[in-house]
Amino acid sequence: MDNLHPLESKVLLALAPQPGSPCTLDQLAESTGLEPSQLSMAVEWLLAKSLIAVHAETVAYIASLTPVGEVFFEKYAPIERVLSAAREAGQTGKRLTIQDIQAKESLEPSDVSKAVGTLKKEGSILIVQGGCIESTGRNSATAEAMRALLQELRSGQRELQTFAEPLRAVLQQHAVKRGNAREPFRVDERVTRSFLLTPSGQEVADQLSRDGVADEVSQLTPELLKEGAWRTKQFRKYTISLRAPRIAAGKRHPYREFLDLVKLKLVSMGFQEMRGTLVETEFWNMDALFMPQFHPARDIHDVYFVKNPTHARDIAEPFLTNVTQVHESGTGAGSTGWGYQFDAERAKRLVLRSQGTAVSARRLATSPSVPGKYFSIARCFRYDQVDATHATDFFQVEGIVLGSDINFRTLLGLLNLFAREVAQAKEVKFLPAYFPFTEPSVEMHVRHPKLGWMELGGAGLFRPEVTTPLGVSVPVIAWGLGLDRMAMVALGIHDIRDLFSADLEFIRTMRGSF
Amino acid sequence: MPTISLQRDDLEALIAGPDATPSRIAIDQLEQWLMLVKGELKGHNTETGELRIELQDSNRPDLWCCEGIARQIRIKQQGAAASYPFFKKQKRVAGKLVVAPGLEHVRPYVAACTAIGYRVTASGLTQLIQTQEKLADIFGRKRRSVSIGLYRLAPIVFPVSYDLVKPDDVRFTPLGMETVMTLREILMVHPKGVEYGGIVSGHDRLPVLRDAKGQVLSFPPIINSREIGEVQVGDDQLFVEVTGTDLHMVALTLNIFAANLADRGAVITPVEIQSPVKTAFGKRWHTPIDFGAPRTIPLKAIETALGDALGSREVTTALKSYGYTVKSAGPKVAVQLPPYRNDLLHTVDVVEDVAISQGYSRFAPVMPSQFTVGGLSRLEQMADRVRHLMVGMEFQEIISNIMGSHQDFCTRMRVDGTEWAKVVEVDNVMSLSYSCLRQWITPSLLQVETNSSRAFYPHRMFEVGEVAVPDASADVGSRTITRLGAVIAHAGAHFSEIHSCLDLLLYYLDRSFTLEPVPHPSFLEGRAGRIMLNGRVIGLLGELHPEVLEHWQIGVPTVALELEIDRLLDEA
Incomplete structure (x- = not known):
């Protein structure tokens, strides 16, 4: 009683006149005149003190349009667009494939295939030889339902129950579900609760109505301090067991925190940071690494090529000549070379950096220190379909170690150090591996405290065909660490795309255990 | 590289060899053995006995098959490779294969042999076809440099000719079809013709393999004849042929097939190739052919690279039990690869094979001992200072993808057609959502705001x-520029709010800046400024234009700041 907040008193008094008859939040808002946020605060406090109780809870489902739905409304839903494209093609006699529709309507492949699937099932289209789509002339119930729903929800949200079947089914089918944000509709739960005084609440309320609300001070003010009036005041007691209101902190991104930690570890092990460019020539991205120009991983399906300009003006000498020779005949590096004609024009082709090793290659060519240790945390790009394990661009942590004492055993020693320092792993396994630019090559597996055995990275001694043309005469370790999986475990996520999440609430609440 | 599927008992039988009883190999033991071939067990179906193995080494096509994996393991178990008689020069050949003039401009090289005495089983046939596909697809770059044909030997009458013909002059029934077709029709209609036709396009005459009676064997590298070129379960006389654009790759591919079939019990008989032009093998040679040469390596080079004084005995043992022919001579070793390998470019390749053969666990790790000083680049140091100050001003850090769409980076920002819309675009776009690199950070942050109402x-x-x-x-x-981007969004977001942040940030970084009004389409006119430092533009800030917010479906006022961190360094 003596630690009632004025807001709480208001709510109790509002409930007191009609004992036994419950009030909803809306009714309480009206009778108390409180702001919704104040009211809900007071209600939560009273519930926590068991002065009021929830009488009933009803759940309504409210359907509304998502931003995708707004777009569908403007441009029509994919299913309608596919259907009308098929009909149009039927009239003009054109052959129409799924790819044609995708290109013509610039739709996402997943939207098109979903639409085609539905239309086929409903018999509105046929898929004939060569993957061509033909309209059967039959209407699509889904397309029509979709149009009606977009129209209806465009003018405002509506309760799901007020839609009759089959509209409701279509709505639910196309409502945003976890993991699929590309849907036009969403259905939200709206919970309506009503409240009653508990017997002890009734008592307190009765007392309140009898004695009136006490004249208490809730906040100590500069005036009270200045005048000394605080000496005669009663301070209302707080219920300090209540949950603290949420605040947002300024803070680093947890993934960046993880990368900062890796950075710190590497610097403390004596590594210098190197940086490179997002756009690279094929020369530094691959040729300098002795990947032959016919190597399968250099295909159009593995690397992103830059549209304009397509080529760099030139490649610095003597590197172009040296690398050309080593590819063609191995000259200078004690190698047979690959035995093909090196295409200097191809070397100038601009690509999006596909491996951090490009940064190392450039570093080798600019008089690195011997002994020397270098690392980079480089953004790289691969021509992959984006999914839970592939991001469009990602960080590669990798580097080099130069020194006259470098050999296969010191390579293993360095990897042991990484395992201990970066992964806190006590157990390490070394497996033979293949990289085009190292020989011998090693894959390092460590026993992670949570994940069990996992691959931590790949490494090897750079082939002399890589180092000699770049002017380096000591052995060089090339190493790379695959830390994304470790990062994901540390951050408690399962989808690599969440490392680059665009959801502020998610980022605010995500925390790492490093 | 390739992932192949094979049967556990087939692998066990091949490891044991044709004369021994296979024994069961436990899965964890198998994983140990797979280290010899840089193979990783990707899957194991206990019901069907299927194993899925990924082979890493793109220079070892001989390992992309059950036979090759088994062979490498068997050699280790037996301590040395068994020799294949057909790689030695022999008088007897199964027949001749005559190459017609002109093919040097189309698809010059061919290699062939016969294999008799191995009765093809269902699982053996699956393996043959898988090897054929993996080699042609990956090693042969989608049949461009190498393609392989398998045939029933019985109907073939030697000499076989490798000819060039006009596309309408020759017709046969290709695999997968019911009717006779000309080469031109095959290129236009047959799925394989459509898929691989590009390899021979631009030539008015096309390659064809025919026997002495004029029967077509195949139209390389497109499709085999249905009559002769369809090997079936139960066949025990085969003809194997490889065509391509690189003499050594073609020879190597046939060597691999010959060794594989021999491992399954076939007797291989060479075929004599007659070429109209002189090649590295001359004008007449037999295939399979051992074209490798011994290479002499100082023992010291191997020991230095491995960091261990193994001695010539251990090196010799290691290489022999990995399939090499080795002669040790004092401080040097002369080594030669088996004929189904051609991946010795440098001494380091031998070094790795020594290490793999002995097992990496044979080598005790040693810490590199030389002293180096670690450190961050000046740019990274500056970036970190900026980040810490931003965090202190209660900003949440974001990490976004750098690749995105023109729509997000330009159109939604209302900068299309202006100097601010210059972006690095990608030629081979996979999805319109990922078609260019961001030229500024603000759109990445607006993407978050859009999702976070x-x-x-x-x-x-x-x-x-x-x-x-x-x-x-x-x-x-x-x-490539490192930039700071920052946004503030809420019902009362205001220019002065972000201005204060900039002011404080640059105060702590000790850079005195001025602001100049700038007409930038992303911002409200009169509420955007260029940040100037010593007369150079280092960034901009302002209140985002309501139309930009509409494009992003953002419902609250938003102010933004962009700052080039590289420029902060330049202007120190």
Whole structure:
């Protein structure tokens, strides 16, 4: 009683006149005149003190349009667009494939295939030889339902129950579900609760109505301090067991925190940071690494090529000549070379950096220190379909170690150090591996405290065909660490795309255990 | 590289060899053995006995098959490779294969042999076809440099000719079809013709393999004849042929097939190739052919690279039990690869084989002992200072993808057609959502704001990250710049709020800046400024234009700041 907040008193008094008859939040808002946020605060406090109780809870489902739905409304839903494209093609006699529709309507492949699937099932289209789509002339119930729903929800949200079947089914089918944000509709739960005084609440309320609300001070003010009036005041007691209101902190991104930690570890092990460019020539991205120009991983399906300009003006000498020779005949590096004609024009082709090793290659060519240790945390790009394990661009942590004492055993020693320092792993396994630019090559597996055995990275001694043309005469370790999986475990996520999440609430609440 | 599927008992039988009883190999033991072939067990179906193995080494096509994996393991178990008689020069040949003039411009090389005495089983046939596909697809670059044909030997009458013909002059029934077709029709209609036709396009005459009676064997590298070129379960006389554009790759591919069939019990008989032009093998040679040569390596080179004084005995043992022919001579070893390998480019390749043969666990790790000083680049140090200050001003850090869409980076920002819309675009776009590199950070942050209207306000977010700005004077046509982007979004977000942040940030970094009004389409006119430092533009800030917010479906006022961190360094 003596630690009632004025807001709480208001709510109790509002409930007191009609004992036994419950009030909803809306009714309480009206009778108390409180702001919704104040009211809900007071209600939560009273519930926590068991002065009021929830009488009933009803759940309504409210359907509304998502931003995708707004777009569908403007441009029509994919299913309608596919259907009308098929009909149009039927009239003009054109052959129409799924790819044609995708290109013509610039739709996402997943939207098109979903639409085609539905239309086929409903018999509105046929898929004939060569993957061509033909309209059967039959209407699509889904397309029509979709149009009606977009129209209806465009003018405002509506309760799901007020839609009759089959509209409701279509709505639910196309409502945003976890993991699929590309849907036009969403259905939200709206919970309506009503409240009653508990017997002890009734008592307190009765007392309140009898004695009136006490004249208490809730906040100590500069005036009270200045005048000394605080000496005669009663301070209302707080219920300090209540949950603290949420605040947002300024803070680093947890993934960046993880990368900062890796950075710190590497610097403390004596590594210098190197940086490179997002756009690279094929020369530094691959040729300098002795990947032959016919190597399968250099295909159009593995690397992103830059549209304009397509080529760099030139490649610095003597590197172009040296690398050309080593590819063609191995000259200078004690190698047979690959035995093909090196295409200097191809070397100038601009690509999006596909491996951090490009940064190392450039570093080798600019008089690195011997002994020397270098690392980079480089953004790289691969021509992959984006999914839970592939991001469009990602960080590669990798580097080099130069020194006259470098050999296969010191390579293993360095990897042991990484395992201990970066992964806190006590157990390490070394497996033979293949990289085009190292020989011998090693894959390092460590026993992670949570994940069990996992691959931590790949490494090897750079082939002399890589180092000699770049002017380096000591052995060089090339190493790379695959830390994304470790990062994901540390951050408690399962989808690599969440490392680059665009959801502020998610980022605010995500925390790492490093 | 390739992942292949094989049967556990087939692998066990091949490891044991034709004369021994196979024994069961436990899966964890198998994983140990697979280290010899850089193989990783990807899957194991206990019901069907299927194993899925990924082979890493793109220079070892001989290992991309059950026979090759088994062979490498068997050699280790037996301590040395068994020799294949057919790689030695022999008088007897199964027949001749005559190459017609003109093919040097189309698809010059061919190699062939016969294999008799191995009765093809269902699982053996699956393996043959898988090897054929993996070799032609990956090693042969989608049949461009190498393609392989398998035939029933019985109907073939030697000499076989490798000819060039006009596309309408020859017709046969290709695999997968019911009717006779000309080469031109095959290129137009047959799925394989459509898929691989590009390899022979631009030639008015096309390659064809025919026997002495004029029967077509195949139209390489497109499709085999249905009559002769369809090997079936139960066949025990085979003809194998490889065509391609590289003499050594063609020879190597046939060597691999010959060794594989021999391992399954076939007797291989060479075929004599007659070429109209002189090649590295001359004008007449037999295939399979051992074209490797011994290479002499100082023992010291191997020991130095491995960091261990193994001695010539251990090196010799290691290489022999990995399939090499080895002669040790004092401080040097002469080594030669088996004929089904051609991946010895440098001494280091031998070094690795020694290490793999002995097992990596044979080598005790040693810490590199030389002293180096670690450190961050000046740019990274500056970036970190900026990040810490932004965090102190209660901004949440964001990390975004650098690749995105023109729509997000330009159109939604209302900058299309202006100097601010210059972006690095990708030629081979996979999805319109990922078609260019961001030229500024603000769109990345607006993407977050768009998705976060339910997160409680105010929103203060920043990202320090890389962007790419086209620049004709840069050697790669663009510059990679590290920038700070920051946005504040809430019902009362205001220019002065972000201005204060900039002011405080640059105060702590000790850079005195001025602001100049700038007409920038992303911002409200009169509420945007260029940040100037010593007469150079280092960034901009302002209140985002309502139309930009509409494009992003953002429902609250939003102010933004962009700052080039590289420039902060330049202007120190």
